[in-house]
Amino acid sequence: MAKKTAMDCVKLARDPKRPHLKDFIKLICSDFEELHGDRLVNDDRGLIGGFATVGGEKVLLLGHNKGATVEENMEANFGMANPDGYRKAMRLAKLAEKFHLPVVTFVDTPGAYPGREAEERGQAEAIAKSLEFFSRLRTPVVVVVTGEGGSGGALAIAVGDRILMMENAIYSVISPEGCAGILWRDGTKAPEAAEALKITAPDLLKLGAIDEVVKEPAGGAQKNHKAAASAVKKAVLAALKALKKIPVDVLVEKRYEKIRAYGNFYS
Amino acid sequence: MSWFEAKTEKVKIPPAKALWAICPKCGSHFEKAVWKKNNAICPKCNYHGRLSARERIAQVADAGTFSEVFRAVSYSDHLAFHDATGPYKAKVEATIAKSGETESVVMGTAKIDGHPVMLGVMDFAFMGGSLGTGTGERVARACEQAIAENRPLVLFSASGGARMHEGILSLMQMAKTSAAIAKLKEAGLPYISVLTDPTTGGVSASYAMLGDINVTEPKALIGFAGRRVIENTIHQKLPDDFQSAEYLEKHGFIDKIVERSELKGFLAKMLNYWGF
Numbered sequence: 001m002a003k004k005t006a007m008d009c010v011k012l013a014r015d016p017k018r019p020h021l022k023d024f025i026k027l028i029c030s031d032f033e034e035l036h037g038d039r040l041v042n043d044d045r046g047l048i049g050g051f052a053t054v055g056g057e058k059v060l061l062l063g064h065n066k067g068a069t070v071e072e073n074m075e076a077n078f079g080m081a082n083p084d085g086y087r088k089a090m091r092l093a094k095l096a097e098k099f100h101l102p103v104v105t106f107v108d109t110p111g112a113y114p115g116r117e118a119e120e121r122g123q124a125e126a127i128a129k130s131l132e133f134f135s136r137l138r139t140p141v142v143v144v145v146t147g148e149g150g151s152g153g154a155l156a157i158a159v160g161d162r163i164l165m166m167e168n169a170i171y172s173v174i175s176p177e178g179c180a181g182i183l184w185r186d187g188t189k190a191p192e193a194a195e196a197l198k199i200t201a202p203d204l205l206k207l208g209a210i211d212e213v214v215k216e217p218a219g220g221a222q223k224n225h226k227a228a229a230s231a232v233k234k235a236v237l238a239a240l241k242a243l244k245k246i247p248v249d250v251l252v253e254k255r256y257e258k259i260r261a262y263g264n265f266y267s
Numbered sequence: 268m269s270w271f272e273a274k275t276e277k278v279k280i281p282p283a284k285a286l287w288a289i290c291p292k293c294g295s296h297f298e299k300a301v302w303k304k305n306n307a308i309c310p311k312c313n314y315h316g317r318l319s320a321r322e323r324i325a326q327v328a329d330a331g332t333f334s335e336v337f338r339a340v341s342y343s344d345h346l347a348f349h350d351a352t353g354p355y356k357a358k359v360e361a362t363i364a365k366s367g368e369t370e371s372v373v374m375g376t377a378k379i380d381g382h383p384v385m386l387g388v389m390d391f392a393f394m395g396g397s398l399g400t401g402t403g404e405r406v407a408r409a410c411e412q413a414i415a416e417n418r419p420l421v422l423f424s425a426s427g428g429a430r431m432h433e434g435i436l437s438l439m440q441m442a443k444t445s446a447a448i449a450k451l452k453e454a455g456l457p458y459i460s461v462l463t464d465p466t467t468g469g470v471s472a473s474y475a476m477l478g479d480i481n482v483t484e485p486k487a488l489i490g491f492a493g494r495r496v497i498e499n500t501i502h503q504k505l506p507d508d509f510q511s512a513e514y515l516e517k518h519g520f521i522d523k524i525v526e527r528s529e530l531k532g533f534l535a536k537m538l539n540y541w542g543f
Contacts (some may be wrong), residue, residue: 021293056458056532105334110458112491112492113499113500114491114492114493114496114497114500115478115497115500115501116503116505116509117499118491118492119490119491119492119497119509119510120518120519121475121518122519122530123390123472123491123492124467124471124472124475124476124489124520125476127441127472127473127491128441128445128471128472128474128475128476128477129476130475130479131441131446131448131472132441132445132446133449134479135442135445135446135449136446136453151326151429151438151469152314152383152429152438152441152468152469152472152473152491154436155439155442156472159442159446171435172434172435172438173429173430173431173433173434173435173437173469174429174431174437177534179356179431183350183351183352183431183432184350184351185351187391189351192350192351193350196346196348196349196350197431197434197435198346198376198434198435199435204435207345207434207435208436209435209436209439214527225526226315231287255448256413259439259442259446260407260441260443260446260447262344262400262436262442262443263400263403263404263433263436263437263439263440263443264400264404265343265345265400265530266340266341266343266400266401266404
């Protein structure tokens with residue numbers, strides 16, 4: 001078999017049959033109680049969250065709500081969150097901090113929703129606030145990039161202490177198509193752009209943007225949801241176990257050092 | 268063939284750009300000297316046009332007080348990035364040679380009407396003001412130096428967003444700069460963000476929107492997603508003033524739109540209110 005290209009990975013990451021947030025919740029959590037709304041204007045459906053029990057651990061679970069069907073995706077904007085979604089995420093994570101519970105986020109989005117109301121309600125401000133907020137949150141944060149890690153809309157809930165990424169997930173500053181459209185002036189050059197951008201899990205591990213690659217079942221997670229979810233569960237629980245031992249002041253300072261080191265090539 | 272086919276001689280006209288300054292907002296033409304004399308502000312519609320980082324510093328910092336820092340922190344080509352038009356390295360080196368700048372934000376210590384500050388100014392002419400690893404590193408170091416020296420941070424943004432050529436680590440600069448700003452605020456130091464035309468994408472979605480106060484200039488473009496991306500997503504035409512400074516102020520994301528001539532005085536006034 002030919003070597004898997006970056007574009008093969010893009011296709012796998014976007015495969016509609018890939019497990020999405022609701023599949024993971026069903027397969028990983030013995031209980032999940034969704035909580036709604038940002039207390040300002042809305043309950044965004046593109047990003048959802050609630051308290052959950054994972055392998056006996058009580059956590060706050062947040063994630064982009066990409067669906068498997070057209071109906072699900074229409075409701076949840078294909079997992080593209082509005083500002084209300086990021087504000088809800090912060091509200092719930094603050095609750096987790098208050099009750100000393102860790103936060104686990106599932107990242108799977110083409111990007112933050114590009115809409116008129118999204119801009120009017122401050123998409124940029126909501127993402128910026130979220131980055132600032134999670135960088136200082138006084139409770140452990142474990143991030144799992146499960147599918148598409150689409151730019152700022154993904155990063156807004158991907159600032160944490162331990163960043164896991166599934167083997168066939170992608171994570172990028174811009175979609176390969178978007179990048180090809182701008183730098184190649186030709187959207188069909190997406191495979192070239194995907195290669196150049198280095199968006200696969202092994203590449204991102206080398207660059208220090210993530211901490212761990214979670215292996216997928218042969219052929220990809222879409223072939224065996226159960227095995228894929230079980231690997232994610234194991235990795236999340238191991239990360240939580242290690243992070244819970246660290247005193248919270250140390251944890252937050254270590255998180256800062258980790259974020260501070262991203263792309264520091266400068267002496 | 269039409270009977271009234273006109274015969275015209277082809278006269279070589281120099282491109283309009285060479286002779287005229289054209290206001291990008293209202294399309295009015297002005298002699299370049301007029302535009303420059305008016306400080307890149309449109310005499311007709313009051314659009315506040317782009318300035319270079321050095322022009323901006325000269326207008327905001329007290330004469331002779333700006334002392335540049337972190338100049339050695341420049342770009343990084345860790346991906347050996349190459350697109351259809353060539354290698355990133357060649358592109359950015361050409362920009363450095365042409366502009367004399369080494370990154371898209373110029374940082375330094377300065378005084379504003381006597382108030383000591385950490386001053387940063389982005390230059391849109393440097394790779395579209397894009398946020399690269401060097402840019403993010405400078406912003407983070409500026410926050411840390413501000414904390415160490417008890418200085419407020421004043422940061423002018425002008426950017427199209429994260430720098431694609433540096434891949435995921437350019438995206439991570441959004442997290443890095445926001446985390447550094449959070450620390451600056453925890454230290455009780457003021458951060459004034461001045462969003463100038465244009466501030467979009469990853470820069471608006473990180474440090475530019477995190478000011479204790481966010482201010483801007485008339486008619487500046489500020490937003491997250493691009494207008495065309497949004498129009499293609501929602502299949503609707505957007506209002507003309509969409510993502511303008513005035514639109515953002517109306518929706519509650521900007522504290523004040525300040526005329527360029529009053530900007531320095533405004534910054535000093537706020538620092539004075541806050542006891543810095």
